[in-house]
Amino acid sequence: MKNESRFTFLSKTSSQFPKAFLLFFLVGYVLGPIFSPFPAKGAPQDKERWNRNYQTQEYISGKEPVPFLKENVELLPKGTVLDLAMGEGRNGVYLATKGFEVTGIDISETGLRKAEALAAEHGVKISTKVADLEQYKLKANTYDVIICTYYLQRDLFPQIISALKPGGVAVVETFTLDHQKYQPGFRQEYLLKPNELLTLLKGLTVLRYQAVDTGNAAYASILARKPS
Numbered sequence: 072m073k074n075e076s077r078f079t080f081l082s083k084t085s086s087q088f089p090k091a092f093l094l095f096f097l098v099g100y101v102l103g104p105i106f107s108p109f110p111a112k113g114a115p116q117d118k119e120r121w122n123r124n125y126q127t128q129e130y131i132s133g134k135e136p137v138p139f140l141k142e143n144v145e146l147l148p149k150g151t152v153l154d155l156a157m158g159e160g161r162n163g164v165y166l167a168t169k170g171f172e173v174t175g176i177d178i179s180e181t182g183l184r185k186a187e188a189l190a191a192e193h194g195v196k197i198s199t200k201v202a203d204l205e206q207y208k209l210k211a212n213t214y215d216v217i218i219c220t221y222y223l224q225r226d227l228f229p230q231i232i233s234a235l236k237p238g239g240v241a242v243v244e245t246f247t248l249d250h251q252k253y254q255p256g257f258r259q260e261y262l263l264k265p266n267e268l269l270t271l272l273k274g275l276t277v278l279r280y281q282a283v284d285t286g287n288a289a290y291a292s293i294l295a296r297k298p299s
Contacts, residue, residue, distance in 0.1 A: 150215030160186025
């Protein structure tokens with residue numbers, strides 16, 4: 072992978088995560104696999120589990136986009152956006168307010184309904200599709216931007232690269248192994264190894280990268296561009 076521009080390794084005292092979001096992952100640890108935030112691959116109860124998780128009036132991930140996306144939105148080429156594992160829609164809806172044409176995919180229709188409600192709240196429209204990303208195939212050379220936050224499926228990255236148009240940009244953020252300091256029961260296979268995110272988007276040029284420890288969460292973020 073080509074590297075350029077900004078690499079950041081941060082230790083922050085404040086968190087970007089709403090309390091409900093962190094509580095959601097903590098519940099997964101305390102109550103075990105039935106409520107695990109990242110269930111076993113291919114588990115037949117995935118849809119029911121996520122629908123149950125999202126059946127709250129509160130937005131468990133909050134309504135604001137991840138700060139990394141907001142801070143770097145000017146680097147994104149205007150056009151079509153695919154929001155993978157969209158959930159309640161905070162990131163995709165934010166991009167819709169910035170003039171992007173957004174499609175979100177998630178296994179949970181409950182989460183997507185909340186995403187559509189959030190879009191209506193902001194006076195914008197998004198498209199949504201209920202699908203299992205472990206089975207769904209992305210179309211090649213289709214999107215200007217693909218975002219994926221707090222969902223780690225390693226075999227999805229080659230599809231992300233293929234699905235980007237030339238000059239398109241991928242934005243990915245999720246927890247790292249250091250997050251186990253704050254949630255010891257978090258399953259390792261769903262956590263990034265040190266600098267692993269820099270290896271998953273092969274052939275793309277890294278424009279922004281950060282590894283962050285807030286004091287109650289640890290995660291990495293990347294923004295990388297496909298050659299034109």
